[in-house]
Amino acid sequence: MTKIDITQAPKFEDRHNSPQASEIDSMLKVIGADSLDTLISETVPANIRMQGEMNLPAAKSEFQFLNDLKQTASKNKLFKSYIGMGYYGTVVPGVIQRNILENPGWYTAYTPYQAEIAQGRLEALINFQTLVIDLTGMPIANASLLDESTAAAEAMTMFAGLRKKDKKKANKFFVDQNTFPQTLDVLKTRAIPVGIELEIGDINKVDLTDPNLYGVLYQYPGGDGNVKDFTAFTASAKEQNVFVVAAADLMSLTLLTPPGEMGADAVVGTTQRFGVPMGFGGPHAAYFATLEAYKRQIPGRIIGVSVDSHGNKAYRMALQTREQHIRREKATSNICTAQVLLGVMAGMYGVYHGPKGLTAIAQKIHASAKLLANALTEMGIEQLNDVFFDTIQVKTDAADELRRIAESKEVNFRYFDNGNVGISVDETTNLNDLEVILDIFSEATGKSKSGNLAALATEVAIDFPETLKRTSDFLTHPVFNQYHSEHEMLRYIKRLENKDLSLVHSMISLGSCTMKLNATAEMVPVTWPEFGNIHPFAPADQTQGYQQMFKELVTWLSEITGFADVSLQPNSGAQGEYAGLMVIRAYHQSRGDHHRDVAIIPTSAHGTNPASAVMAGMKVVLVKCDEKGNIDLNDLKDKAESHSENLAALMVTYPSTHGVFEEGIKDICDLIHQHGGQVYMDGANMNAQVGLTSPGLIGADVCHLNLHKTFCIPHGGGGPGMGPIGVGAHLAPFLPGSPVVKAGGEQAITAISGAAWGSASILTISYAYIAMMGAEGLTNATKIAILNANYIKAKLEQEFPILYTGTNGRCAHEMIVDCREFKSVGIEVEDIAKRLMDYGFHAPTVSFPVAGTVMIEPTESESQAELDRFCDAMLSIRAEIAEIANGEAEVGNNVLTNAPHTAGLALSENWDKPYGREKAVYPAPYVRQSKFWPTVGRIDSAYGDRNLMCSCIPVSDYAEEEAMA
Numbered sequence: 001m002t003k004i005d006i007t008q009a010p011k012f013e014d015r016h017n018s019p020q021a022s023e024i025d026s027m028l029k030v031i032g033a034d035s036l037d038t039l040i041s042e043t044v045p046a047n048i049r050m051q052g053e054m055n056l057p058a059a060k061s062e063f064q065f066l067n068d069l070k071q072t073a074s075k076n077k078l079f080k081s082y083i084g085m086g087y088y089g090t091v092v093p094g095v096i097q098r099n100i101l102e103n104p105g106w107y108t109a110y111t112p113y114q115a116e117i118a119q120g121r122l123e124a125l126i127n128f129q130t131l132v133i134d135l136t137g138m139p140i141a142n143a144s145l146l147d148e149s150t151a152a153a154e155a156m157t158m159f160a161g162l163r164k165k166d167k168k169k170a171n172k173f174f175v176d177q178n179t180f181p182q183t184l185d186v187l188k189t190r191a192i193p194v195g196i197e198l199e200i201g202d203i204n205k206v207d208l209t210d211p212n213l214y215g216v217l218y219q220y221p222g223g224d225g226n227v228k229d230f231t232a233f234t235a236s237a238k239e240q241n242v243f244v245v246a247a248a249d250l251m252s253l254t255l256l257t258p259p260g261e262m263g264a265d266a267v268v269g270t271t272q273r274f275g276v277p278m279g280f281g282g283p284h285a286a287y288f289a290t291l292e293a294y295k296r297q298i299p300g301r302i303i304g305v306s307v308d309s310h311g312n313k314a315y316r317m318a319l320q321t322r323e324q325h326i327r328r329e330k331a332t333s334n335i336c337t338a339q340v341l342l343g344v345m346a347g348m349y350g351v352y353h354g355p356k357g358l359t360a361i362a363q364k365i366h367a368s369a370k371l372l373a374n375a376l377t378e379m380g381i382e383q384l385n386d387v388f389f390d391t392i393q394v395k396t397d398a399a400d401e402l403r404r405i406a407e408s409k410e411v412n413f414r415y416f417d418n419g420n421v422g423i424s425v426d427e428t429t430n431l432n433d434l435e436v437i438l439d440i441f442s443e444a445t446g447k448s449k450s451g452n453l454a455a456l457a458t459e460v461a462i463d464f465p466e467t468l469k470r471t472s473d474f475l476t477h478p479v480f481n482q483y484h485s486e487h488e489m490l491r492y493i494k495r496l497e498n499k500d501l502s503l504v505h506s507m508i509s510l511g512s513c514t515m516k517l518n519a520t521a522e523m524v525p526v527t528w529p530e531f532g533n534i535h536p537f538a539p540a541d542q543t544q545g546y547q548q549m550f551k552e553l554v555t556w557l558s559e560i561t562g563f564a565d566v567s568l569q570p571n572s573g574a575q576g577e578y579a580g581l582m583v584i585r586a587y588h589q590s591r592g593d594h595h596r597d598v599a600i601i602p603t604s605a606h607g608t609n610p611a612s613a614v615m616a617g618m619k620v621v622l623v624k625c626d627e628k629g630n631i632d633l634n635d636l637k638d639k640a641e642s643h644s645e646n647l648a649a650l651m652v653t654y655p656s657t658h659g660v661f662e663e664g665i666k667d668i669c670d671l672i673h674q675h676g677g678q679v680y681m682d683g684a685n686m687n688a689q690v691g692l693t694s695p696g697l698i699g700a701d702v703c704h705l706n707l708h709k710t711f712c713i714p715h716g717g718g719g720p721g722m723g724p725i726g727v728g729a730h731l732a733p734f735l736p737g738s739p740v741v742k743a744g745g746e747q748a749i750t751a752i753s754g755a756a757w758g759s760a761s762i763l764t765i766s767y768a769y770i771a772m773m774g775a776e777g778l779t780n781a782t783k784i785a786i787l788n789a790n791y792i793k794a795k796l797e798q799e800f801p802i803l804y805t806g807t808n809g810r811c812a813h814e815m816i817v818d819c820r821e822f823k824s825v826g827i828e829v830e831d832i833a834k835r836l837m838d839y840g841f842h843a844p845t846v847s848f849p850v851a852g853t854v855m856i857e858p859t860e861s862e863s864q865a866e867l868d869r870f871c872d873a874m875l876s877i878r879a880e881i882a883e884i885a886n887g888e889a890e891v892g893n894n895v896l897t898n899a900p901h902t903a904g905l906a907l908s909e910n911w912d913k914p915y916g917r918e919k920a921v922y923p924a925p926y927v928r929q930s931k932f933w934p935t936v937g938r939i940d941s942a943y944g945d946r947n948l949m950c951s952c953i954p955v956s957d958y959a960e961e962e963a964m965a
Contacts, residue, residue: 010061011059011061011777012059012060012061012062012065012519012521012772012773012777013059013772013773013774013776013777013780013781015062015517015519016516016517016519016769016772016773016777016781016860016861017777017780017781017784017860017861018517018784018860018861018862018863018866019784019787019788019860019863019864023863023864024036024784024787026864027787027788027791027864027867028787030791030794030795031787031790031791031794032794033790036783036787039783039786039787039790039810040692040783040786042806042808042810043661043786043790043806043808043810043811043812044661044692044693044786045661045663045665047666048661048665048666048693048697048698049692049693050691050692050693050694050697053691053775053776053779054559054560054691054775054778054779055559055775056556056559056560056770056774056775056778057771057774058774059771059772059773059774059775059776059777060771060772060774061772062519062521062772065521065768065771065772066521066524066525069525069764069767069768070528072545072548072549073525073528073530073531073545074530074545075544075545075548076530076531076534076542076543076544076545076546077410077538077541077542077543078410078529078530078533078534079407079410079411079412079538079542080410080411080412080433080436081278081411081412081534081535081538082411082412082413082414082422082423082424082425082429082437083412083413083414083422083424083535083537083538084225084390084391084414084422084423084424085180085181085182085223085414085424085537085740086148086180086182086183086249086269086270086272086754087272087278087281087535087536087537088272088273088278088390088424088426088427089278089426089427089428089429089533090272090273090274090275090276090277090278090426090427090428091275091427091428092275092276092277092345093275093348093349093352093489094486095352095486095489095490095493096275096345096348096349096352096489096493097527099490099493099494099497100341100344100345100348100493101341101345101526101527102523102527103497104502104503104504104518104520104714105497105500105502105504106121106341106344106497106500106502106716106717107341107518107523107714107715107716107717108502108503108504108515108518108714108715109121109500109501109502109503109715109716109717110502110508110510110513110515110715110717110718110842111337111340111715111717111718112316112317112717112718113317113846114501114833114834114837114842114843115314115315115316115317115936115939116308116314116834116837116900116934116935116936116937116938116939117499117500117501117837117842117900117932117934118499118500118501118717119314119315119496119499119500119935119936120495120496120497120498120499120500121340121344121496121500121717121718122303122315122316122317123315123496123499124343124344124347124348124496125143125144125303125315125340125343125344125347126303126305126315126950127347127348127350127351127479127480128143128144128271128285128287128343128344128346128347128350129141129142129143129302129303129950130347130475130477130479130480131250131271131274131346131347131350131475131480132250132271132287132289133289133950134474134475134476135250135253135254135258135474135475136248136250136253136258136259136260136267136287136289137253137258137259137260137261137267137472138258138259138260138264138266138267138289138290138291139260139291139292140289140290140291140292140294140295140298140302140948140950141287141288141289141290141302141950142287142288142289142298142299142300142301142302142338143300143301143302143303143317143338143340143343144271144285144286144287144300144301144338144339144340144342144343144719145268145285145286145287145288145299145300145335145338145339146286146335146337146338146339146571146572146575146719146753147270147282147284147286147571147753147754147755148180148183148247148268148269148270148286148754149180149182149183149185149186149187149751149753149754150186150286150571150575150753150754151247151268151269151270151286151287151288152179152183152186152187152217152245152247152268153186153187153189153190154268154288154299154300154333154335155215155217155245155266155268155288155290156173156187156190156191156196156215156217156245157190157194157196157332157333157615158266158290158294158297158298158299158332158333159173159214159215159243159245159265159266160173160194160196160214160215161297161332162243162294162297163214163215163243168214168241169212170211170212170213170214171195171196171197171212171214172196172197172198172199172210172212172213172214173187173191173196173197173198173199173213173214173215173216173217174199174200174201174203174206174213174215174216174217175187175198175199175200175216175217175218176200176201176202176203176216176217176218176219176222177200177201177202177203178203178218178219178222178223178224178226179200179217179218179219179222179223179247180219180223180247180754181223181739181740182738182739182740182751182754182755183219183247183754184200184739185738185739185750185751186750186751186752186753186754187217188750189582189736189749189750189751189752190615192617193582193585193615193616193617193618194614194615194617195617197212203216203218203233208236208237208239208240208242209240213240213242214242214243215242215243215244215245215265216237216242216243216244216245217244217245217246217247218230218244218245218246218247219246219247219248220246220247220248220249220252220256220259221249221252221256221388221389221390221391224384224385224391224393224416224420224422225385225388225389225390225391225392225393225422225424226385226386226387226388226393227252227256227385227387227388227389227464227468228387229257229262229465229467229468230244230246230259230262230264231257231262231263231467234262234263234264235263238263243265243266244263244264244265244266245264245265245266245267245268246259246262246264246266246267246268247267247268247269248267248268248269249269249273249389249390250269250270250271250273250274250287251273251274251358251361251362251365251390252362252389252390253470254355254358254359254361254362254470254474255359255362255363255366255389255462255464255469255470256389256464256468256469256470257467257468257469257470257471258470258472260289261472265290265291265294266288266289266290266291266294267287267288267289267290268286268287268288268289269286269287270284270285270286270287271284271285271286271287271342271343271346272284272285272346273426273427274345274346274347274349274350275345275346275348275349275352276342276345276346276349277527277532277533277761278532278533278534278535278536279531279532279534279759279760279761279762280531280534280535280536280538280543280546280755280757280760280761281536281753281754281755281756281757281758281759281760281761282536282571282720282753282754282755282758282759282760282761282762283339283341283342283571283719283720283759283761283762284339284342284759285338285339285340285342285343285345285346285719286339288300295319295948296319297332298319299332299333299335300333300335300338301317301338301718302317302318302319302948302950303315303316303317303318303950304316304317304318304319304944304945304948304949304950305944305947305949305950306318306939306940306941306943306944306947307939307940307943307944308936308937308938308939308940309898309937309938309939309940310902310904310905310936310937312936312937314936314937314939316939316941316944318944318945318948318950319945319948333611333615334574334577334578334608334611334612334615335572335574336572336573336574336606336607336608337572337573337574337718337719337721338718338719339716339719339720340716340717340718340719340720341714341716341717341719341720342716342719342720343719344717348489348493350475350480351479351480351483351489351492352483352484352489353484354475354480354481354484355473355474355475355476355480355481357484358475361427362389363462364427365389365390365425365426365427365429366389366390366462367457367460367462368390368425368429368430368434369388369389369390369391369392369423369424369425370388370460370462371434371453371456371457371460372392372423372425372434372437372438373385373388373392374456374460375434375438375449375450375451375453375456376392376394376438376441378450378451379438379441379442379445379447379448379449379450380447381394381395381396381441381445381447382394382395382396383395384420387464387465387468390424390425390426391422391423391424391425392422392423393416393420393421393422394420394421394422394423394441395419395420396419396420396421396444396445397419398444398445399415399419399420399421401444402421402440402441402444402445403415405440405443405444406440406444407539409436409439409440411436411437411440412535412538412539412542414537423437431453431454431457434453435453438453499935500717501837501840501841501842501932503515503517503518505840505930505932506840506841506842506866506869506870506932507841507858507859507862507866507867507870508841508842509792509841509842509844509856509857509858509859509870510842510844510845510855510857511659511814511815511816511844511845511848511854511855511856511857512606512657512684512685512814512845512848512855512857513709513715513845513857514687514706514709514710514857514859515715515857515859516687516709516712516859516860516861517712517859517861518712518713518714518765519712519768519769519772521768521772522712522764522765522768522769522772523714523765525764525765525768526761526762526764526765530545531545531546531760531761531764532761534546536740536741536754536755536756536757536760537740537741540741540742546757546760549763549764549767550568550757550760550763552767553566553568553763553766553767553770554566554568556770557705557724557726557770558726560690560691560694560770560778561686561694561695561696561703561705561726562694562695562696562697562726563694563695563696563702563703563726563727563728564727564728564729564732565726565727565729565732565735565745566724566725566726566727567579567724567725567727567735567736567744568722568724568757568758568760568763569724569735569736569738569743569744569751569752569753569755569756569757569758570704570722570723570724570725570736570752570753570758571720571721571722571723571753571755571758571759572719572721572722572723573608573683573684573704573706573708573709573721573723574608574611574612574723575723575752575753575758576683576704576705576706576723576724576725577608577609577612577651577680577682577704577723578612578615578616578752579704579723579725579736579752580680580702580703580704580725580727581599581612581613581615581616581618581648581649581651581680582616582736582749582752583702583725583727583731583734583735583736583749584616584648584649584678584680584701584702584731585597585616585617585618585648586734586747586749587678587730587731587734588648588678590734590747593676595645595646596646596647596648596676596677597617597618597619597646597648598618598619598621598643598646598647598648599613599616599618599619599620599621599648599649599650599651599680600621600622600623600636600639600640600643600647600649600650600651600672600677601613601620601621601622601623601650601651602622602623602624602625602631602651602652602653602656602657603622603623603624603625604625604629604653604656604657604658604849605651605652605653605657605682606653606657606682606684609651609653609682610622613649613651618648618649619646621639621643623635623636623639625658628660628804628805629656629657629658629659629660629803629804629816630656630658630660630662630663630664631652631656631662631664631668633664633667633668636668636671637671640671640672640674640675640677641675643675644675644676645676647672647675647676647677648677648678649672649677649678649679649680650668650669650672650677650678650679650680651680651681651682652665652668652679652680652681652682652700653681653682653684653685654681654682654685654689654695654698654700655685655688655689655812655813656685656804657684657685657849658803658804658816658849658850659685659789659804659811659812659813659814659815659816659855659857660804660805660806660811660812661688661806661812663806663807665698665699666698666699669698669699669700670699673699678701678702678731679699679700679701679702680700680701680702680703681695681698681700681702681703681704682703682704683695683703683704683705683706683710683723684706684709685812685813685814686703686705686706686709686710687709687710687781687782687785687813687859688782688785688786688812688813688814689782690710690778690779690781690782691775691778691779691780691781691782691783692779692782692783695726696726696728701727701728701730701731702725702726702727702728702731703725703726704723704724704725704726705722705723705724705725705726706721706722706723707721707722707723707724707762707763707765707766708720708721708722711765711766711769711770712765712766712768712769713762713765713766714765720759720762721759722758722759722762722763722766724758732745733745733746733747733748734747734748734749735748735749736748736749736750736751736752736753737749737750737751737756738751738755738756739751740756741756743756743757744756780860781860782813782860783860784860785813785857785858785859785860786810786812786813787860788858788859788860788862788867789811789812789813789814789815789856789857789858790810790811791858791864791867792815792856792858792867792870792871793805793811793815795867795868795871795875796817796871796874796875799874799875799878800817800818800819800874800878801817801818801821802815802816802817802818803815803816803817803818803850803853804816813857813859814855814856814857815855815856816849816850816853816854816855816856817844817853817854817855817856817874818850818852818853819832819852819853819854820851820852820853822881823852824885825881825884825885825891826884826891826892826897827881827884827896827897828852829846829847829852829853829854830846831896831897831899832854832877832896833846833854834896834899834900834938835877835880835895835896835899835900836873836874836877837899837900837932837934838895838899838900838901838920838921838923838927838934839873839876839877839923839924839927840873840926840927840930840931840932841870841873844856844857845857858870869926872924872926873923873924876923876924877896880894880895880896880923881896884896889914889915890914893913893914894914894915895915895919895920895923898913898920898938899938900934900937900938901920901921901934901937902933902934902935902936902937903921903933905920905937906920906921
């Protein structure tokens, strides 16, 4: 008789950690370790090992977790929110939700650094850029930023940098007081450390002749909903050589004169209302559009058009795609990610609706606002906005009573400090909603409704002043005018998806990027309305489900990191870096140490580290690394001593950027503390620490966590991400706050992101991961990540030099493979990266942190079979290099230098290569079973930069060749 314990559910850990027991034993034999624990002890220094298990709740099964989370989600109240302030209800087209947002083919792809196998999402991002360019009336746009507030701050600092280049010492930036408060707060955060004098006031009173003024920013429509013509103002600013930035509602620009046509130098904002749920603050794709003259200063990524090796049009990331890694402390921005998945959704929303559909949506929104304004006016209630798009402002002396009644009817308005009430309607607003609003005002004021709303609705006219009416065409390109039926839209989305390699195809072994499983059970809650349809500024008593999740997640992350508290606000890893440094800055200043402004950073650090330090007002001092890739302790001591009086922080990645657990890390932390500094730990490699050690145990004071790496939020083709920071008790009071809702520490710094909890809706993913893995599962994940990396190292090291290892010859969770010796036969590391595409793999991280190398990180989610397949591909490529060295293949004309090979090339009538077609496209037996075809040949990056074009020229089976010409 078999006895069964029905209380034991299947472990989620066994789904996430791919290698089974027998595979682990097999891999250990190859590595040469007698057990997994032995391998870990040989890898992680004993003096930093955690004693005992993390104190986390017992792991839940997928079924149990989703049931429990549904109960938590039910505590969020789905009120109708008319708060506005940059966040609006929207209708997510089902074809986009199901086939992009919920589709792992889209959300598990990586940043398109290998453009030949990312043509689908690159085309989608070109669509996004075209949407922004056309609606704003600007000539150039990037492929999204983190949020509207960040985009405004990037404009402020970009123009500050340009003014410095003009050798004009002007450092004042004026912001209209009628700008959203969350944007004002982020501008304050970013301005002060870099010496920008931020002035907030009435834009009608700004002195444009002030020689210290370099730029102004206004909200369009205004934060109170009023729409003003800024054409004359902009012309006056230009006469004084003052830059003008508009923060504009993109939907309104289908009806209103675009800021670009008014002469703005930059237009920024959010595309949230283009089919992306509010999600309690994010993630959403912000936009940044500017003039052609500033194309080399624009922050973030620009997608441009180039040509491939066969002369075909192809997309790629153009210009300064990773400025902070190239220019480091001289970078003007630390932006290293985007909101690609959300940008794709917003762009597809534009494709699906087209210019006529978008105009119709905007007209409905405006008509609803105008109908409401007319009805309230007939009731004798004063509406203050002369010209408006979607937001009216009502004057009342009964705001408190109005609020009580509104919330009893599950309605939220915006309540201004002066007692006025703001009402922002959106795409989801209907006549019934307007009736409820009128009922609320009638009950609160005692004034009767008049007229029949449905009858009034037929008489609403759109009559903006002539100077504010949009007269220019937009979205005229065929891509925005041919996919309006769901069938055609579905096929278009699928065509683009099929051009992109993602985790649905094969492992993506990018060092420092951690492309692990994004489990379906983790992703499911993201699209629940209880999480998606919540306004970020909704009253706290309506968001108790979110608050419970935040509280538990903060507790868990604090336990995992060994810290006292965690802020969930930073909405990218680089924002986490910046937030951590700003907290350190505030701590020093609270103690009177205003002079502490030196950040010591290893030369091997991520490029965002020095960029973030400069943004936080710090001076960067570089410290050398030794031949083993570790921090040079002698150089560190010299730098710490020489800068002791002014030392603010050390920024250190652990395990190191070279993939090694440095033995002296505790001594390093102690040294910095002895000189009065704080230790900031870059959490990029936290997935090699969880359950084995922690930043707090090691001695760090603050650490950011890449939730899109260690804690399973998918990369989404280059975004979204989240970068919360954990801090010691002494830093907790300074965690970032919000100007709108209660958040942060008792002495909170001003906001880092627009929303108090950043991209809140995707925190459900990391919450799910921790809840289902539990302490044991998380620890085992770390152990398996280290196992998988050392297995690849053992299989490759006979043919490829491995650059850095620890004392016992082990790597951490990643390793650097040196490819520089192959230059002697004409093979660059890029050739290896492109050839891997023919084998069905995305290349590892190329030339970082060491030029001419690849950094490989397999993660715990990959099975031994998949690791073997990757190793076989690398070893086969090594044999192909040997063929060149032996004279069996031509230097400069071989399978590597000509890679990748497309289907079109393989099927061409004139095959002129000195090797066979089969060798080119089927280099290994497994490739025949699931061939992934790159859709373009190797792309000419220089051509694309010389001939920058960043708007629509679709390269697809249905492309318009005339448009290309």
